Amino acid sequence: MVALLRALAGSGLLIATTVLAQAADPVKLRVADSFPKGHYLVKLFLEPWMEEVTKRTNGAVTFEHYPAQQLGKATDMLKLTQTGVADIGYVAPAYTSDKMPVSEVAMLPGAFEHSCQGTLAYWKLARNGVIAEQDYTANNIRLLLAVSLPQYRIFTVKHPVKDVGDVTGLKLRSTGGAQDLTLRAIGSIPVRMAAPDAYESLSRGTMDGLLFPLESVVAYGADKLVKYSTDGLGFGSFIVSYSISDSAWKKLTPEVQKAMVDVADEIIPAACKSVQKSDDDTKKSLEAAGMHFETLPPEVTVKFKDLMKGVAKTWSEGLDARTKRGSDALKEFDAAVAAIPAK
Numbered sequence: 001m002v003a004l005l006r007a008l009a010g011s012g013l014l015i016a017t018t019v020l021a022q023a024a025d026p027v028k029l030r031v032a033d034s035f036p037k038g039h040y041l042v043k044l045f046l047e048p049w050m051e052e053v054t055k056r057t058n059g060a061v062t063f064e065h066y067p068a069q070q071l072g073k074a075t076d077m078l079k080l081t082q083t084g085v086a087d088i089g090y091v092a093p094a095y096t097s098d099k100m101p102v103s104e105v106a107m108l109p110g111a112f113e114h115s116c117q118g119t120l121a122y123w124k125l126a127r128n129g130v131i132a133e134q135d136y137t138a139n140n141i142r143l144l145l146a147v148s149l150p151q152y153r154i155f156t157v158k159h160p161v162k163d164v165g166d167v168t169g170l171k172l173r174s175t176g177g178a179q180d181l182t183l184r185a186i187g188s189i190p191v192r193m194a195a196p197d198a199y200e201s202l203s204r205g206t207m208d209g210l211l212f213p214l215e216s217v218v219a220y221g222a223d224k225l226v227k228y229s230t231d232g233l234g235f236g237s238f239i240v241s242y243s244i245s246d247s248a249w250k251k252l253t254p255e256v257q258k259a260m261v262d263v264a265d266e267i268i269p270a271a272c273k274s275v276q277k278s279d280d281d282t283k284k285s286l287e288a289a290g291m292h293f294e295t296l297p298p299e300v301t302v303k304f305k306d307l308m309k310g311v312a313k314t315w316s317e318g319l320d321a322r323t324k325r326g327s328d329a330l331k332e333f334d335a336a337v338a339a340i341p342a343k
Contacts, residue, residue, distance in 0.1 A: 026059050027252065031242070032066045033090030034074035034196055039219050040278055041147065041240055042067065045271035049145055049263055056259040061252070063088075074194040081141060081245050088144060091243040093135060095194060097177035100135035101324055104178040105333045106148055108315060109236045109308045113342040115279070118148030118237055119272035121336035126241075130329040142249050145264050146241040147271050149213045150279040151234025152179075156209035157202065160228040160294045164303045170208040173198050175238060178315055179211055182236050186307045195220055202226070211235055214282045223286060231293040233301050235308075
């Protein structure tokens with residue numbers, strides 16, 4: 001009997017030791033996006049976030065990064081994340097505006113001046129607000145990281161944009177949704193596509209130009225094709241965001257979850273400043289390389305603003321008609337931006 005008890009105790013000890021060893025095994029999460037390898041946004045905030053989370057959890061969680069659409073197209077990232085093909089995905093709301101329409105409030109023309117205004121306002125409301133409720137909770141995903149890009153410009157191949165008539169009828173790349181509304185408002189023709197596909201369409205001549213941020217022009221090689229850029233007026237923006245599915249989130253320990261949130265809270269305010277600075281630095285380097293930046297005179301800026309001033313109203317009322325609370329989101333976002341200094 002004593003021998004049997006000792007044997008059972010030994011087995012129990014072995015089982016307990018095995019369980020502890022299994023619990024100590026690191027969780028490896030697959031992170032997928034469409035950015036080319038070495039993209040500045042990956043270096044600015046995704047890689048530092050992954051490294052710090054691994055460090056802060058003493059290696060309890062590690063990451064495998066799959067860039068350049070290795071796990072799937074940019075437009076499919078929401079589905080890939082929801083189904084577990086990726087644990088964490090670059091779920092850009094603009095690429096899935098039918099599922100995440102409210103997030104486009106941060107992409108409307110003139111919504112903010114500085115990247116940090118758009119970033120911090122979105123970061124707040126996408127975790128607790130109309131955006132959180134309708135774009136994240138409803139899709140069974142949770143926001144982990146987000147940054148709002150500096151205001152978009154119009155880039156053209158053949159002729160500079162000096163007045164509103166210069167964009168009439170131009171085929172310009174758009175992410176869809178709010179950007180489609182913006183381009184139509186100024187008389188252009190939106191051509192909807194993800195950023196990685198823009199270069200090929202531009203090189204074939206099926207587009208006349210791009211509605212793009214400066215850094216993406218360089219990152220996707222379009223600086224070799226476009227010759228002119230507008231300056232001094234924003235035509236909207238874009239939210240770069242990484243999300244995790246609710247099912248993957250619930251499998252993580254409270255300690256890992258806390259580390260992910262804490263590190264994001266620490267990194268994002270610095271990241272948006274770096275994103276804005278990078279935009280300014282890239283403009284200087286492109287100017288030095290021969291790209292012409294057309295500073296729009298005040299009277300032309302007023303014309304463009306008059307054409308675009310109805311975009312936010314059209315956008316919000318369109319969502320209201322679908323019971324998506326567009327007006328509520330617009331009110332929340334404007335108030336959040338107003339509370340953040342422009343510089």
